[in-house]
Amino acid sequence: MSAPGEEQEFDFDFLFEFNQSDDLGGGGREHYNYASSNLTTSLPVGMVNSSLPAPCHGLQSCNPAISIIPSTSHSSGYGGNNDSGASGYYLSPNMRPNGIPALESPRIEITPYLGMHQSNNQFFHDADIEEAIPNSKRVPATATLNLPNVDAYRDPTCLSPASSLSSRSCNSEASSFESNYSYPYTSPQTSPWQSPCVSPKTTDAEEGYQRGMVACTLLTSPRHSPSTSPRTSVTEENWLGAHNSRPSSPCNKRKYSLNGRQASYSPHHSPTLSPQGSPRVSVTDETWLGNTNQYTSSAIVAAINALTTDSTIDLNDGIPIKSRKTAIDHTPSLALKMEPAGDDLGTTSPAADLTPEEFSGFQHIRKGNFCDQYLSVPQHPYQWAKPKNMPPTSYMSPTLPALDWQLPSHSGPYELRLEVQPKSHHRAHYETEGSRGAVKASAGGHPIVQLHGYLESEPLTVQLFIGTADDRLLRPHAFYQVHRITGKTVSTTSHETILSNTKVLEIPLLPENNMRAIIDCAGILKLRNSDIELRKGETDIGRKNTRVRLVFRVHIPQPNGRTLSLQVSSNPIECSQRSAQELPLVEKQSIDSFPVIGGKKMVLSGHNFLQDSKVMFVEKAPDGHHVWEMEAKTDKEMFKPNTLVVEIPSFRNPRITSPVQVNFYVCNGKRKRSQFQIFTYLPANVPIIKTEPSDDYEPAQTCGPLNQGLSPLSKPYYSQQIVMPPDPGSCLVAGFTSYQQRNTVMSSSPTSSPKLHDLSPSAYSKCIMNPGHSQLGLQQPPGGIPTLQEVPRSIVVHPSSPDQSSHIMLQPQVSQHLSSSCSLGYQQTLYPNSPSSPVPSVTQDSTYLQSCSPTRSSVMGQQQHQPPKVQRNDPPTNQPLSLPELHEDSNHNLTPIPVTIKREPEELDQLYLDDVNEIIRNDLSCTNV
């Protein structure tokens, strides 16, 4: 403990420094100016300073919030999670979890505050600002968010390790990166550092973009532009941090490792992390479960907090601090640029920053809870510096939806689509390495994003950041940052900014290019696990958390002055050299559903398949336990490194009356398993197969088009979904409702149904529960839907938590689903994350809100309500379009009424022909099982 305290102190110092820097930030202000045009104005100006400040500012005010946080009792709710809980509060705001992280290290705390403040402030104020700003397309709208709620959602779980972490790390990095620009959105904070550090490099082109983009962001920053060079600078910074390297790591790692596992206790972390990597689903599952519960309570608390205090949000931002290098590097820079942020922050943040004392207080509190887990980590003075960055984050939030908010991919006439998906593998580079280039498309070339339905003549900007690819809600990845690539080979201009500790690449979307952008300027930077984990706020574990997604966002100005924010995420990208070389990866499956009889050959497309690869089908109980496991026969003759032909095993219960979702994965050995893929068993009679075709054929590409495209199969759904959902105004105020509607719509259209709502608790819980799923699920479910599906899988219910959490969480999820259904989001949404990060979801929702923002609160309510419905309705994860009926089965395969063979559709007939025998087999197998 003492140690922590010490650290805290340090932090404070740093903080102060930061603040000062912020003040200095006068320069920073300039940055704001940029932003000003759009973003800035919205946020900052009025909002930020005045409004935000007020709340936040006063740290005091903030403090209260802070205090709250502690009180949050997260702990109580979360128990160990408490931390998270606290964080959650913080998080809830924009900050996410990250903010929470603040726990241990001073930095964190600091950041959070800032962030919190900002975020909170932003939200509230934003609306106001927006009105004023109307012009700024982006900014304005964003404002609307109602953070409070959001916060609640995220809460604890959300904490956002990722975000915060990433941000932190990012920050440091960022500083190097970019810098600067970030202002626009966010915050000054970011910029400050960045700029300072930055320097350098801006590319002309970039500048140009920025300018062009300007509208969008204002990035301005030509000056900063220099910053562009980020990497280098970053590296350097990093070097400084050099310390960074390992020293810290050890401690950190261990800790988190603990976290991860223990995580179960502390929901946040573990859930995600563990799941992914490890095969040991069971463990994870458990964890998840635990988490869910926690979430619930935490979520609630968070929500309350949010409501009560805006400031809390800010806290989140502060959280991230971490990066040693960064800190140092940034610090200097901060002073310079901070100003802008500083203003916002400064006024706000400074205060917000919290006095050291305050911080310490928080820290202590947290520490009490979290600290134990995290505290151990020795902090490096350097690192502390980063905290400063935090502020920026907050800024961002004000205007635009926080990065951890789940947003729809389409709304009304608009649809943001990822026309070309990135390759499933991309080796990220460390700061100690040179760039490893831009993310490429599987078929060569680069990912392509396009905004459909936008007929205006004004160019927009697409934001790109690295998001998580786990079961939980989509959020900035704590261990990976987008890396701006420049050079002769890069045709797309881009500009880096930092939002909430997360590096964001801004790329112009020009009408002359049909609002289409080729993403050849985005690389992926890997931050050392030790650096990030150290952060107090961080809940996520870096180990085996090597999967990411590219997340694209566009903010479309609306006539009413609001801004419509759409988001699409890519298929998961494996960033680990080793994992990419050894872990089997299923990119596509020719069939996503088949009668229980089984027997049909399913072609899996992917990577790293071995002749002796095994394909295991698994049915999980709500609690994550494997109710049924069956090794599918593989066709060794047909084997190829990229293709695996498996015979669908008959389901254990041939009598299911409704579709049952199960999972399957490819296993190359002990710890070499692919993520869980989703497969649905249909009642013997049902003629469902239809969907298959599309799936089969659709390659990753399909996915691409849709957004997620995780799985081919999913795509179809997506398309459907997409079409269906589009609710024009939905995004806006109505936001939530719209979502609901969408959801319903979606569900219906898809087929499945209805039950998207199921997402709710159970789903969440499930998601959470099943660590493994998460990834798999995500992927599998091809579109957003997939997620849903996943949920179903897990199905189950975790009773307890769901409800409460559900309110908060669910909503988010729901919304997400809805939205996501449209776009990428789903995965995220659905996820379990919600549990973990209800808040995030909330935030996301808020995005919609943005337009609606004012109503957010109302919205929130709506969402909440809805969610519940959903939950109840469709616990089953089925929601995913795919399987309407599934739940039932899944939940209780048992019963199905004696098969109703009556209807045998044509397809069925065929199936039967082939499978009659199989059916018999199945029966046998079932018995065996």
Next chain:
DNA sequence: TATCTGGAAATATCA
């Protein structure tokens, strides 16, 4: 020369 990469050694962490 500066990058971009692929590979793999050196470390760390886990079991």
Next chain:
DNA sequence: CTTGATATTTCCAGA
């Protein structure tokens, strides 16, 4: 506490 298996991070070297 040691050891083997894994996972992460740092280095090297070729293109």
